[in-house]
Structure formats: C-alpha cells, structure tokens
Amino acid sequence: MGRVSRREFLIAGAAAGGGLLLGFRTGERAPALAAAATPPAFAPNAFIRIGTDGRVTMIIGQVEMGQGMYTSMPMLLAEELEVGLDQVVVEHAPPDDKLYGNPLFGFQATGGSTSVKGLYGPLRRAGATARTMLIAAAAKRWVVDPASCRAERGAVIHTASGRRSTYGALAAAAAEMPVPEHVALKRPEDFKLIGTPAKRLDTPAKVNGTAQFGIDVRLPGMKIATVAASPVLGGKVAGLDEGKAKAIKGVRQIVRLDDAVAVVADHMWAAKQGLAALAVRWDDGPNAHLSTGDVVKGLEAAAQTPGVVARKDGDAAAAMAGAAKKIEAVYEAPFLAHATMEPPNCTVHVQKGSCEVWTGSQVLSRVRATAAEVTGLPLEKVVVHNHLLGGGFGRRLEVDYVTQAVRIATHVEGPVKVVWTREEDVQHDVYRPYYYDRIAAGVDARGRPIAWTHRLVGISILARWLPPAFTNGIDIDAVDGAVQLVYAIPAIRVEYVRHEEPVLKTGFWRGVGVTHNIFVVESFIDELAAAAKQDPVAYRRALLSKSPRARAVLELAVKAAGWGQPLPAGRGRGVALLYSGWDTYVAQVADVEVSPSGDVRVHRIVCAVDCGTVVNPDIVKAQIEGGVIFGISGALYGEVTLKNGRVEQSNFNNYRVLRMNEAPAIEVHLVRNNEAPGGIGEPGTAVTAPALANAVFAATGKRIRKLPLKPDQLRSS
C-alpha cells in the first residue's frame, strides 16, 4: 500500500505481481445515522485491481442478494474508469468494517436500500481517480500533457498522435503516480453506462446451476447437520431419545445445546430423519402460554401512554380541538416471516486455533465477530467466505443462524454444514414486529385536514441492532415514512412509543418501519377522503402543493392506470403514495377484485417511481416489480401467529406467498432526473399494502385496518 490522498481518502499502490491497486474509504454519511457511526480511519473501502494483464477486478463490499449489487456497483466504478462492464470481474469482499463499511451504517452492511444512495459518489470518485492516474502514467511515458490524452475501454489514447496503451501496460507505472487530490467526474450527459439497462453480471451463472449460494458449499470431509431449536423462545431441551436417532444409517453425531439439538450426518436426509427420531422434549419456559392476543394487549395498553415526539409542526392538540370534526382509527400490522427461498444455513470448520465460516450474509463483519466470540478466538483467526444470498429481505442482517452453527461446529470434528428446514425457518425467524398505531385527524368544514396526530407503538429494532442509532427514545427506522408525511397539514404530531414484547425475535423485514407506516398513513388519508366524499386522488393532490416530486409521481401513476375509468362490479382501484428516508417517491395504483367469498385478486399494479439518478433502469424496475410481489404476499396472506408460545405456521402451505397464477400485471414508470439517487429495494413493498387496502375499500366499501386483508373480513355472501 502506498500513498494516501488526504482530501479524497484514496489510497493507491502496487498490486501483488505488479499492476495498480486502488482503494478508498467512503467519507459520505447520511446525517441521520452519522452520529451512530464510528469515525472513519484512513482505510480503503473498496478496491479496483488492475493487473498487468489488463484484467480489471472490482472487489465489492456490498453483497448480492438479487438486488443487482454486483452490477450497479461495478457500473459506477466502470463509468468513471472508462472500462466496459464486459471487461470487469467481480469478487466478493472479505469482512472488514474499516475497509468496506457502509457509509450509512458505519460498518459493513447491505440493507435498508442504502447501497447506491451511499456509494454513488465514492465509487465514481474511485473510478475517476484510477483513470486519472492511468492517464498521468501514459502522459509521462509519452511526454505529453495529460489533458491531451483520453481513456476509452481500458486504454489511454493520445488524441493527436493516436498513440495507445492499455491499462494493463500502464498499471505498474500508474501505481507510482501521485494520488490526485481532485478528480473531474464525468457530466451526466457523457455517461456511457450509468442510466443504461446494462446486463447483470451475476445472471449467467444463475441460469445454469453453477452459481454458488451458501447452501451449495461442499468441502472434503464435510458433514451435514439439521437443527431444532426450542419451539418457544426461552425454552430448553428437557430430554431426547439418542439411541433411535443413532440407529439411522448415516447419522454420525447428536449435538445437544441448551436451547437446540442438531443431528450431524452424512447427508440431509439422514440428519432430518435423525432429528425426527430424537423426539426431543422441551421445557418451554416462561413464554409457554403466550399467544398473539397477549402481545396485542400489551401494545394496546402501551398505546394509551404518550410517546416520544418524532415530528411536531404547530400545535396539533389545539388545532384538533378547533376542528369541525375529528376522525380516529387504530391500525395493526402482524408479525411476518421472511421465508427467503434459500433457508438459513451456515458451514463452519472449527479447528484448534482457527475457524472458517462459509455463508451468505448481509453483515459479514458480524459473522466474523460472532464466530470469534463463540470460539474464543481472536478476530484474525476467523476467516469468512461470503456467498451469493438466496434472498435477504433483512433476514440475513441477523447472525443468529451463524452463531448457532458455530456453537454446533465446536462439537464436531471437521467441517459441518448446518441447514435449517423450512419449518425451522418459519418458526425461528427474526420476524417483522407487530405494530399498533393510533392515528387521528381534525378536519375543517370542507373535510381538509388541519391537525394530524399519529402515535405508533412497537419494539425498537435499532435499539438492539445498532444501539447508537437509537437516540432520545426515537427509533428512526420505526418512524420512517411517518415523520416525512408529504401532505401540507398545518399541525402535525408524530409520537413513538417503544414497547418490547420478547415472545419472538424481531428484526428488519424489507422496509420494516416504512412498510408499516405507509400502510397506516395512506390508508388513513383515504379514510379522510372518503369522509369528505372526495376522490382519493383529488384529495391527495390538493395537499401536495409543497411536494412537486410527490405530486408528479401521483399524476404519472393515475394517468397510466386510467384512474376514473369504469371497472366491472366487484372491482376497485386504490392509490397510495410513498416518501421516506429512502429519498424515493413512489405512487401506486392497484386494481383489485374481491369475490363474494372475500378473496382478493390483484389484476394490475401501476407504479410511478422517482428515485433521482437511476444507475440501471432495468434493475430499478425489477426491484420495484419484486417489491410489489413481496408486498402483495404480505398484504394478502402474511401473518405469523402464536399459540402457547409457538409459531403456528410452518411452511408455504400455511405461510402462503404469492404464486404465478395469482400475480398481477405490473407496470413501472420511471421519472428520470439528476437528483441524488434514492433507495429502490424496499419502496415497492412499502407502497403496496395501502394501495391494495384502498382498492379493497373502493371495491367493497370495507375499510380494513388490520393486515392481512383476509377473506373473513371481506366476505359478502
């Protein structure tokens, strides 16, 4: 490693075997989370490696879980470096918070729709710096002014003479060049890659079976284990029938932990059968008799107490008192499981003095830390190999399954792959929390809101997951979407009541805070429109004078959806609008049909999206499409319930998700501009439930305030 540029915090040096190695640390932070992050060191954050053979390798600290990270991140680098995506090889980065910390979290995490938002500037600057150094090296060699040279597809060209040298030939010399303090970034009109629907780099391996997910790891001498943890949180193993399990061919070992049992075998089938044969008896512990109703009672009681004020405009209480009419409602959103298609799994090899881990994780440095903690080894003795993720959605922001696998592996000779069954996954997830919201508006004589109070009650994920981000009693994620209310209402008060219900582990779930808040806010605005006997679009439009971008997406979506055109009986259109800390605006129009038996069929979804600068419009569209489907699954079917402390759902038969024959036509319209990029992984999910609930209201006149939109709430015959 060589010299460091103080201004840009870029670091350059010679790569092993010659060539140029360039890293940087990301210095940009979102104000909201900046206080939570540790101060950055002079350490590089991601790397470009240019070999003397001209091979350009990009080492990506963000993980690929379907959201196109291994394409959009390289696009940012390649744009400024002046190489084609076809000239780039992507490598998974190892865990290292200092090197690969997410600027918006302060450590290495992929989630919260933050990657493009946080890395758009830093990755481009890194690419531009490498390009500048390569040009400088060529100019020096040719004794010409660097300004007379240009870069193109991995080569530097002296425009006047036509002399040309490849990056590979220049890489070693470039490594000797000073790191420039300022680099010129390309103007948006000169972009060759950014803004184009470039092909994804990860797709070819995913259509022929060669892509390696964590679950596909195979090592010499590796055993396979499957596990059962206590069905009730806090329960312990009370007894088991070891003999029967060991009699099964292929079963090698039973590992008994205090709260879980694993069967280690030659293959998954023997492990599964062994686990069944163990007939584990459990001591259920203190949560043995709890049900969902107990959780709701706790939330309900907490909702009677005032919360911490998260937004205050004017005097909401006074405005409410002076209103012509007050409208109030309670909304509820259930526990939800992630059910990533790739079930949780982790392969571990514990040896004397070392530990190796193979898994797919959104938080690699935490994988490493938990393995070190369980084994008692120093961090540097833990090696983590990251893999493609078969879905993240927030599930793989947790390392519970890694911790457990390492605990098991400490009892096993040789490497062991611990694979959860789907039943284990659905019943031991880190669930989207249950939320309980009290919301009210005071309206004037024409039905327009003049006062707005929103008290939301739920557990704080950030207080556990990123404690420094939980400040002054506010979980900025839990209130996200509620505090950014775009409607022009003179008096607004948003309160947050933290209420912990330790009956299930809870965590992030594709847009968690926003997903629940937008459901509440956009359903309630619809209620106000209905109370005022106004069209839901016209009612919103009149409140959007101060938010032109929100208004623009609304207009685009309603026009494309044919808002106002007649629909057959039993059908209805609903609209919802989203703006939140992701800095993305989305409007959605849903067209649904409700059958006499109360089943909801979604016919068509139209989304208009303004996420500022678009890196890859096809990836943005795919993320919105996928987010919408995820949102429909949640809104129509998603519900995890508890009885006697146990989760009642177990697999895709009773934790239903949307299927091909139920999937609507989805249209995504993008607004293109040069605003700062916003997040796109989660908005599609968050905007969907309220659009559906509002469409159901339009179709049936029934206002559903508690998700999911179950047939028994909607039956008419």
Next chain:
Amino acid sequence: MVTLKINGKAHTADVPPDMPLLWVLRDVVGLTGTKFGCGAALCGACTVHLDGQPVRSCVMPVAAVAGKNITTIEAIGNTPSGRKIQQAWLDLEVVQCGYCQSGQIMSAAALLASHPHPTDADIDAGMAGNICRCGTYSRIRAAIKHAAGG
C-alpha cells in the same frame, strides 16, 4: 445401492431407497444446482426432469427413479427447450437472487417442450408450483412467451 442415470451419466450411490432424489443429487452426487426450498412439494425449487417430465425431487424416493433419465439444471441447456428458456431468461433479465431459478427454468423448459406456444392459462398451470420470493413472475411469464416466439 442404486444406479441413477443423471444427465446421461450413470452414478451409483449407497443410500436408503426412501431417500429423496434431491439429497442424493445435492449431498451425494454433488450436483448443487438443484435447490432445497421446502422439502414438501410446495415451492418447486427442487424441480428436475424424469424422462422429460418435471418432478419435485424433494419428495421423489430415489428407488422410484432408478433406470429413468434424470435431467437437472446443469444439463437442461442440452435440450432445445431448455436452451431457449435459458436464453430468454438472459434476454429478459428474469433473475434476481436466483435461488428459485433452477426450478423455474426446469418447469418452464418442460412447459415449453409440451406446449410450444403456451397461453397465459398454460403458464399459470405449469408454473404455479414454483415460488419466487423475489417476485420475478411477470418476467418469467414474458420470458416463456419470448422463448416460444424465438
């Protein structure tokens, strides 16, 4: 001991006769392209072809498939419909995380082989057993039509 014909090659495996084909493929033979999603014929991630017919390998006892031609995602590109489907998947950028896609492609290839010009209803019937948690359904539908047209 069973002898299996997988992708045109014979494999012998010392496994119990009731062991599902999925685990033989993944944990014994080492073909990991076929995925585990539910273990209960609910998600389609484990779909393979048995003499050209799509089956859920997670519930298919290995004893029942001895002597039959087993085709997995690793070799589906050698069939005309498989090749077309894979290309359509690339052309339309169907894939997100990719975990379900081995199964989706196996189901789609079987559908295209039996219905060269599938209707929406054919696609619903042929693909409803394959869950995609990333929500790629509209692109899968479009890609199947694209493959049928090309």
